[in-house]
Amino acid sequence: MPTINPYINFNGNAEEAFNFYKSVFGGEFESVVRFKDIKSPGFHISDSDADKIMRIILPIGKNTLIANDVPESLGPVNENENRSKISVTADSRAEADKIFTGLSLGGTVEMPMSDSPWGTYFAMFRDKFGIEWTIEFDPNSDAH
Secondary structure: OOOOOOOEOOOOOHHHHHHHHHHHHOOOOOOOEEEEHOEEEEEOOOOOOOEEEEEEEEEOEEEOOOOEEHHHHOOOHHHHHHHOEEEEOOOOOHHHHHHHHHHHHHEEEEEEEEEEOOEEEEEEEEEEOOOOEEEEEEEOOOOO
């Protein structure tokens, strides 16, 4: 069965965002590659982009969260107009609460953690980096 691994573009703060996500989910980075690490005669990197993240990977359960900083030469990413969401399925209400509390800190909550009309424990919010998340626990799932 395929897995889905979200890939997020940032405007120079991917490392800060991923350190924040690591503080919530735990674990260690599988990979951190900076633009200066791949610089070559055919691939020029500006001094302002050299220390930015070309690729960072944080394993979360059986999936991975992947991101990069967009080089300034390509123009800014409008993070607040990105209507994609990262969906996290928790194994318990307590885990859902812990993840929600951590990730929503400093962000904007659209729907706080509560029982949803479709029978799950659910929340939706934008974190302090502008990334949209849903957190959900399904007490009737066969996985629990």
